Amino acid sequence: MGCCSGRSVLMFFCALQLITAVERQVFDFLGYQWAPILINFLHVIVVILGLFGTVQYKPRYVVLYIVWIVFWVTWNVFICCLYLDLGGLSKDSDYLSLGLSSHRSWWKDNGPGCESRNLPTTRWQHLESPARVSELGCVLEYQYIEVMHSFLQLFISALGFVFACYVVNIFSEEEDTYLYK
Numbered sequence: 001m002g003c004c005s006g007r008s009v010l011m012f013f014c015a016l017q018l019i020t021a022v023e024r025q026v027f028d029f030l031g032y033q034w035a036p037i038l039i040n041f042l043h044v045i046v047v048i049l050g051l052f053g054t055v056q057y058k059p060r061y062v063v064l065y066i067v068w069i070v071f072w073v074t075w076n077v078f079i080c081c082l083y084l085d086l087g088g089l090s091k092d093s094d095y096l097s098l099g100l101s102s103h104r105s106w107w108k109d110n111g112p113g114c115e116s117r118n119l120p121t122t123r124w125q126h127l128e129s130p131a132r133v134s135e136l137g138c139v140l141e142y143q144y145i146e147v148m149h150s151f152l153q154l155f156i157s158a159l160g161f162v163f164a165c166y167v168v169n170i171f172s173e174e175e176d177t178y179l180y181k
Helices: 003-030 034-055 057-085 141-180
Strands: none
Touching: 003 034, 003 141, 034 057, 034 141, 057 141
């Protein structure tokens, strides 16, 4: 695999990350989740810089992209653990809204196949047994949609990381060959 094909594959993964990050950003805006909005915004900026570094043969920008991807993978693992209630984290916490609002994932109320089950006006099923009715009937629960988004980001980021390392290696080899000619 030559330099041009490695660069073009990295550019493809950067473009794919931009598309998926913007899609995720839209749903985070709809859910008023402020921490992911800020992180996604930074992610878009760094991916654009990584794309610029790949096109313009600027290895420092690609290295910045590599370092950011390590953080991005950590963030997405945190999101997966949060929505799966792993490691003492809870999907019902207000970490993602930074405690500024009581909003949760947009997917919680608008997931695929969600339909309200004629919720009683009192929100209690029976007055004798106070079992609270608070869920909608959904084909796929919202936390699994969020985990799938994060897993997709993890997969694309891992491939982008590998190709970014390859491109930096190619840039270093080309730079060395030019220095010794």
